[in-house]
Amino acid sequence: MDIVVCVKRVPATDSKIKVGADGKSIDPAGIEFVLNPYDEFAVEEAIKTRETLGSGSVTVITLGTGDSQKELRTCLAMGADKAVLLDASGLPGGGAGLDACATARIVADHVKGIPHDAVFCGRQAVDGDDSQFPSRLAALLDLPCVTEVAKLELSDGRYRAERDIEGAREVVDCPTPCVISTNKGLNEPRYANLKGIMAAKKKPLETIAVSAAEPATETTGLELPPERSGGKIVDSVSDLVAALKNEAKVL
Amino acid sequence: MSNIVVIADAREGKIKKPTLEAVGAAKELAGKSGGSVVAVVVGHQLDAAKQDLANSGASKVVAVDAETFAQYSGDGFARAILEQLEGLSPAAILMPHTAMGRDLMPRIAAKLDAGLVSDATALHFEGDRFGATKPVYAGKAYKKSMATRSPFLATLRPNNWEAGSGEGAEVVDASASFGSDQLKAIVKEVVSAASDRVPLQEAKVVVAGGRGLQAPENFKLVEDLAAAFGPGVAAVGASRAVVDAGWRPHREQVGQTGKVVAPTLYIAVGISGAIQHLAGMRTSRFIVAVNKDANAPIFKECDYGIVGDAFEICPALAEAIKAAAS
Numbered sequence: 348m349d350i351v352v353c354v355k356r357v358p359a360t361d362s363k364i365k366v367g368a369d370g371k372s373i374d375p376a377g378i379e380f381v382l383n384p385y386d387e388f389a390v391e392e393a394i395k396t397r398e399t400l401g402s403g404s405v406t407v408i409t410l411g412t413g414d415s416q417k418e419l420r421t422c423l424a425m426g427a428d429k430a431v432l433l434d435a436s437g438l439p440g441g442g443a444g445l446d447a448c449a450t451a452r453i454v455a456d457h458v459k460g461i462p463h464d465a466v467f468c469g470r471q472a473v474d475g476d477d478s479q480f481p482s483r484l485a486a487l488l489d490l491p492c493v494t495e496v497a498k499l500e501l502s503d504g505r506y507r508a509e510r511d512i513e514g515a516r517e518v519v520d521c522p523t524p525c526v527i528s529t530n531k532g533l534n535e536p537r538y539a540n541l542k543g544i545m546a547a548k549k550k551p552l553e554t555i556a557v558s559a560a561e562p563a564t565e566t567t568g569l570e571l572p573p574e575r576s577g578g579k580i581v582d583s584v585s586d587l588v589a590a591l592k593n594e595a596k597v598l
Numbered sequence: 599m600s601n602i603v604v605i606a607d608a609r610e611g612k613i614k615k616p617t618l619e620a621v622g623a624a625k626e627l628a629g630k631s632g633g634s635v636v637a638v639v640v641g642h643q644l645d646a647a648k649q650d651l652a653n654s655g656a657s658k659v660v661a662v663d664a665e666t667f668a669q670y671s672g673d674g675f676a677r678a679i680l681e682q683l684e685g686l687s688p689a690a691i692l693m694p695h696t697a698m699g700r701d702l703m704p705r706i707a708a709k710l711d712a713g714l715v716s717d718a719t720a721l722h723f724e725g726d727r728f729g730a731t732k733p734v735y736a737g738k739a740y741k742k743s744m745a746t747r748s749p750f751l752a753t754l755r756p757n758n759w760e761a762g763s764g765e766g767a768e769v770v771d772a773s774a775s776f777g778s779d780q781l782k783a784i785v786k787e788v789v790s791a792a793s794d795r796v797p798l799q800e801a802k803v804v805v806a807g808g809r810g811l812q813a814p815e816n817f818k819l820v821e822d823l824a825a826a827f828g829p830g831v832a833a834v835g836a837s838r839a840v841v842d843a844g845w846r847p848h849r850e851q852v853g854q855t856g857k858v859v860a861p862t863l864y865i866a867v868g869i870s871g872a873i874q875h876l877a878g879m880r881t882s883r884f885i886v887a888v889n890k891d892a893n894a895p896i897f898k899e900c901d902y903g904i905v906g907d908a909f910e911i912c913p914a915l916a917e918a919i920k921a922a923a924s
Contacts, residue, residue, distance in 0.1 A: 360854045360874045364738040373739070384855050446743070447704070448713055473854055475734050475741075477716050481670065482704035491673050491782030494701045499846070509785075511849045512609070512697035513797035517670070518787040525783065531841075531855055532848040561746075563713030567729070568742040575880060578887065578900035584911060587886065588918040590902050595884045597803075597863045598922045 348403040348501075348523075350393040351461050352427065353468040353480065354386040355456060356411055356418040360473055364571070371566045372443060382418045385469025387536035390531035392499060394426040395534065404428045410445070410454055412436040416552060423547035424539030430552040432458055438559050449549075449560035451483035457555065458488065463524055465506075468527055470495045470528045481528035483524050492526040493519045497533055600689035602628045605679060605706075606639040607698045609670065610788075613639075613650040615761060615800065616694030618891050621654040622762035623721060624692050630723040636660060636686055637767075639772075640678045642668035648769050655762030660686070660771045666778040667789060669788075670698060674781040676705040678774040680694050683710075688749045690728050692721075697755035707751045714751040715743050719758050736877035756800055757860055778865075798833045798850065803863045804882070806835030806852050808875075810868020810889060810908055814845035819912040820867055826916035829924055832834035835859065836877075837869045853878030871896030888912070 358373070359363070359381045365374040382390075388521045392426045393405040407422040408431040409415050419430035433453060435442025444451070458466060466488070471478035478494075485492030497516075498509035506521045510530070521527075539547070602624040606617045624635040634657040639647055651659045662678050679702075684689070691706070693699040695717045707714035708773045715730035722729040722744065729744035750779040798804065807820040817834070824832035836846035838853055851873040852859055864882035868889060869875060876899050879885065887900035888911050897903040904911060 358735070360736075361872070362735075362738075363873065364735045446713060448707065448711065451704075451708060460752065466788055473736065475857075476732075476736060478700050479704035479707070479714055480717055482701055483708035485672075486676070486705045486708035492701075492705070493672070493783055495697065510697070513800065514786075514790065516789045517697075517785050518789065519783055520786045521783040530848070531851070547650045551715065554800065563707075563711065563747055564715065564729070564743040564750075565746055566741055566743050569734075570740050570742075572737065572740060572880070575885075575899045577898045578885070578903040580892075580897070580905060582804075582904075584914040585903055586902070587902055588922060591863070591884070591886070592922060595863070595901065597884055598919065 348396060348400055348464045349462045350396060350403065350405050351458055351463040352386070352389045352393045352407045353465045353466065353484070354390065354407050354409050354418060354422060354424070355383045356380050356409065356473045357383045357472050357474040358413045360384065366569050366571060373569070380414065382421050383469050383472045384414060385471060385473070385529060385531065388531065388533045389467035389469050390422050390425055390427060391534045391536040392529060396501065400488050406431065407455065408433065408449055408454065410442065410557065412441045419552055421539060422546050423550045423552070424543040425537055426543060429550060431457065432552065432554045433557045435557055437556050444562055444565065445476050445560070446562040446564045447479040448563040450519060451487055451555050452479055452560040455484050455487035458484070464525045465523055466490070468526065468528050470530050471551055481526050487525035488526070490525050491521050493521050494528040495530045496527050497530045499527065499533060500556050600633045600687050601636045602631070602633055602686040603683065603686055603691045603729065604635060604637045604656065605691065605693040605702070606637055606647065607694055607696045608639045608641040608644060608647045609698060611641055611643045611647050611671060613647045616696055616756040618654050618758040618761035619756060620692045620694050620791070621656050623754055623759040625762050627690060627721050627723060631689060631728070633689055638679055638682050640667050642673050652767040652769055653763065653765050653874055655764035656767045659765050659767050661769060661771050662774055665779070666774065669785040671781040672701050672705055672782045673783060675702055677776065679706060680709055681775060682772055691749055691751045693753050693756050693799070699703050699753040703751055703753050706719065708792065710749060712747070712749050713743070713745045714753070717755050718752040718754045719755050721752060733858065736874065737858055737881060738877050755860070764920065795834050796830050798835055798857050799859055801831070801833035801861050803827050803832035803865070804835045804852070804859050804861045804879070805832055805865045806837065806869060806879070807867045808837035808869030809839045817845065819908060823865065823867070823912050823916045826919040837875050838872070866896050866900070867912060869896055870894045871899060
């Protein structure tokens with residue numbers, strides 16, 4: 348089974364976000380970038396599938412700039428076979444103006460040319476929190492899709508996927524080829540060991556310059572939420588209940 | 599005349615508050631942009647849903663009611679909705695940011711080659727353009743985007759708009775051009791969670807526990823405190839630390855790589871307040887922190903803090919809340 352995994356380089360979740368000089372994007376100074384945490388589950392699931400079946404391939408693909416090679420190497424070190432960097436550095440702002448619509452279009456155009464029995468993606472990237480890419484990609488590739496998958500079983504070329512919805516768990520039957528977006532809880536992503544890191548250096552990483560796709564939205568501003576001023580410390584449970592009742596009026 | 603279309607989340611034929619809020623938001627938006635509000639619902643046995651939508655403030659309800667759609671299918675629902683959208687000339691399309699909305703709307707947006715802002719907390723109409731503001735980095739910042747072409751789509755964060763109301767909208771029954779043999783990914787089974795508690799992101803009150811509770815069995819304190827608010831009011835949340843430790847399921851995790859919540863009241867018990875957790879709950883209307891450590895960062899983000907032992911405070915607070923409620 349050939350699996351394509353779409354990944355993204357994002358700020359680590361413990362980053363403190365500051366607005367950049369343009370007022371539309373973040374100030375990257377001092378921020379550590381990592382593989383999107385939800386993508387780790389996608390990479391792990393793909394590698395596990397190849398190991399279980401004893402055949403097939405895992406190709407990781409990202410849209411970014413040269414910096415994203417680090418995250419692709421991380422995936423190769425975990426055990427992916429090859430990597431593709433869709434290089435947006437030739438686009439205005441290094442592709443900063445690409446929205447989910449344009450991103451999915453560019454990636455879909457390239458995934459079409461890679462053999463795939465399944466495409467895995469993280470449920471959302473923890474920068475834009477869009478959760479749009481997997482379903483958009485599926486629509487553009489004309490594939491069925493199951494999003495936010497927390498349990499996945501493959502038999503006879505069909506997936507049985509479980510996903511948490513409001514107050515319940517859904518069990519979805521889905522044929523392959525398909526797009527699966529992965530949620531936390533699906534598996535325990537492995538850490539790259541030294542052997543993996545050494546092997547990753549020799550694995551193929553192909554860079555393809557991409558041409559622009561027309562975004563359907565433009566970012567016009569980025570703002571930080573107002574700071575909270577710090578709480579009032581109350582001395583007892585009865586003071587707390589009184590405050591909730593009389594000041595906050597929530598009881 | 600262009601319309602504002604609301605796509606209903608009618609899981610099991612039921613219209614819940616997030617969909618009614620989307621109709622409320624659509625009416626507000628139509629007040630600025632012009633056009634009327636049309637609700638589209640796909641499912642099976644939709645009599646109650648049609649009634650609820652007819653009284654939601656929409657001018658018109660279009661219902662595709664067929665056994666084919668008794669269970670959710672992303673590809674099937676998207677196709678049925680796209681067929682209906684053709685005749686509605688939508689300028690904007692809204693849906694609640696529920697599990698169904700997150701799955702379905704990007705699919706529709708891609709087929710329309712249109713822009714979508716997901717998890718929007720505000721909608722805009724400026725000049726002749728639609729747009730929306732949404733939290734990014736789990737709420738550490740807010741991004742405003744405007745559409746560069748039509749139509750414009752948004753999924754709306756629950757608990758952010760007033761539910762719409764009205765009466766007697768025209769209800770049109772429509773049908774899909776295809777049958778169940780055309781569906782690919784299909785829901786086979788829905789296993790309801792054992793508890794009767796409200797979903798985390800819809801709850802008015804969230805009581806969340808962290809590592810300060812010391813052991814998984816001590817989450818009973820948090821569960822009892824949530825239960826004290828009465829049935830259907832409070833949900834239980836958890837910090838990443840206790841989810842990673844396997845004490846609680848991931849569906850309860852609040853914060854980045856978990857859920858972002860904004861209830862009226864958020865009570866953090868034994869949670870120190872890591873930046874990832876704060877991002878997920880800081881827009882709650884009132885935040886109460888219970889922690890032994892007076893220097894815990896959570897006290898900077900809360901409205902009311904109480905420094906002390908959760909094992910004493912939680913039961914006492916539960917009793918007091920029960921007393922206040924009765």
